[in-house]
Amino acid sequence: MPREVRERQMLDAAVAAFARQGYQAASMDDIAEAAGVSKPLVYLYLKSKEDLFMACVRREVGALVAAVRQGTRERGLPADQQLWNGLTAFFTHTAARPDGVAVLYRARTQGEPFAREVAAMRVEVVTIVTTLLGQAAQDAGCDGELAEREVSGLAHALVGAAESLAEWANSRTGEHIEAPSAKETAATLMNFCWAGLENLMKGARWVPGVAPAPHGR
Amino acid sequence: MPREVRERQMLDAAVAAFARQGYQAASMDDIAEAAGVSKPLVYLYLKSKEDLFMACVRREVGALVAAVRQGTRERGLPADQQLWNGLTAFFTHTAARPDGVAVLYRARTQGEPFAREVAAMRVEVVTIVTTLLGQAAQDAGCDGELAEREVSGLAHALVGAAESLAEWANSRTGEHIEAPSAKETAATLMNFCWAGLENLMKGARWVPGVAPAPHGR
Numbered sequence: 001m002p003r004e005v006r007e008r009q010m011l012d013a014a015v016a017a018f019a020r021q022g023y024q025a026a027s028m029d030d031i032a033e034a035a036g037v038s039k040p041l042v043y044l045y046l047k048s049k050e051d052l053f054m055a056c057v058r059r060e061v062g063a064l065v066a067a068v069r070q071g072t073r074e075r076g077l078p079a080d081q082q083l084w085n086g087l088t089a090f091f092t093h094t095a096a097r098p099d100g101v102a103v104l105y106r107a108r109t110q111g112e113p114f115a116r117e118v119a120a121m122r123v124e125v126v127t128i129v130t131t132l133l134g135q136a137a138q139d140a141g142c143d144g145e146l147a148e149r150e151v152s153g154l155a156h157a158l159v160g161a162a163e164s165l166a167e168w169a170n171s172r173t174g175e176h177i178e179a180p181s182a183k184e185t186a187a188t189l190m191n192f193c194w195a196g197l198e199n200l201m202k203g204a205r206w207v208p209g210v211a212p213a214p215h216g217r
Numbered sequence: 218m219p220r221e222v223r224e225r226q227m228l229d230a231a232v233a234a235f236a237r238q239g240y241q242a243a244s245m246d247d248i249a250e251a252a253g254v255s256k257p258l259v260y261l262y263l264k265s266k267e268d269l270f271m272a273c274v275r276r277e278v279g280a281l282v283a284a285v286r287q288g289t290r291e292r293g294l295p296a297d298q299q300l301w302n303g304l305t306a307f308f309t310h311t312a313a314r315p316d317g318v319a320v321l322y323r324a325r326t327q328g329e330p331f332a333r334e335v336a337a338m339r340v341e342v343v344t345i346v347t348t349l350l351g352q353a354a355q356d357a358g359c360d361g362e363l364a365e366r367e368v369s370g371l372a373h374a375l376v377g378a379a380e381s382l383a384e385w386a387n388s389r390t391g392e393h394i395e396a397p398s399a400k401e402t403a404a405t406l407m408n409f410c411w412a413g414l415e416n417l418m419k420g421a422r423w424v425p426g427v428a429p430a431p432h433g434r
Binding site: 024109110142149157161 | 415
């Protein structure tokens with residue numbers, strides 16, 4: 001079996017173990033067994049538990065950023081559609097890879113050097129969202145009114161809201177209530193940040209792919 | 218000097234040290250010196266570095282939750298006014314106590330048992346916001362339409378956005394740009410979540426204390 005396949009198997013097993021048990025509690029024995037390889041091979045390939053965890057963190061950071069980039073790659077769409085695409089891509093990713101997201105959460109709460117990787121990812125995602133909102137403001141002809149500082153603040157608000165919702169949606173798996181789907185979670189956030197709570201309370205929701213805006217403005 | 222005064226001095230010094238240097242790097246010698254007491258006295262009162270850090274975390278958790286409760290205590294207001302009061306209280310607190318907020322952030326990324334305290338605080342704040350949004354939905358007569366699950370999702374989005382914005386606002390202190398004021402940050406979040414990005418892009422902002430809603434709906 002080629003090294004890259006074996007390494008992927010090890011990372012898959014490690015991501016599952018770290019996500020479910022945490023960095024301290026996950027054992028290299030269990031990871032090797034779940035990956036179907038010997039423990040010395042894990043050490044040969046990934047060097048140490050710390051390096052293995054870092055490899056997991058980096059893989060999951062890369063996958064999440066790639067999903068967001070992929071979701072927002074289509075240019076020339078109306079701002080709400082582009083935001084909707086980005087959010088759908090993000091929540092589809094977080095719903096499909098709950099262990100991967102849990103590893104990022106563990107990394108953030110595990111101290112350095114892992115927290116730094118997650119912080120860098122966050123900067124990257126905030127930059128994507130800032131560009132998107134800046135473009136939307138420009139399209140709407142209000143790029144002067146909406147100061148750069150405010151766009152940056154809005155991007156941080158959006159990323160924080162999305163992170164928090166992803167964690168919330170994933171935490172509901174295993175409860176007796178069905179977890180919300182990725183589209184449902186993305187719609188909740190669109191209603192929150194695009195239509196706004198004021199419209200939502202009036203029953204004027206944001207609905208994807210309908211133009212003009214279906215809440216009557 | 219009474220014990221509680223001395224203990225408060227120690228906690229003040231410890232919060233500043235942990236916030237700026239992190240849990241590992243902060244030294245008990247420096248904390249004792251900054252508090253104007255001997256190191257044995259710090260150990261006598263607070264037992265260990267871990268206990269001292271935990272005391273800091275608990276104090277800052279308590280202060281933050283109290284600020285949010287205080288800000289949202291007035292009942293019978295229109296929903297946007299109540300949300301505005303809560304957000305203003307939150308950002309006034311986080312702007313006034315940047316070291317306290319930084320300690321909570323450090324605690325969240327420091328692993329157990331500290332991360333658990335911050336998680337419990339988050340549950341408490343989410344509960345306050347869920348109640349507030351549920352009440353707003355009821356006032357607007359849409360408590361049936363807005364399912365309980367969605368209100369919970371919206372509350373998580375709001376808390377995540379607020380956390381992220383507080384961190385962003387505080388991280389700008391010391392840059393060559395002036396940090397946004399608490400009211401400015403609260404207004405950014407109100408525009409984001411109440412008016413919604415769609416209205417904001419049209420220049421239809423949410424403005425505090427004006428009725429009917431100033432963006433013409």
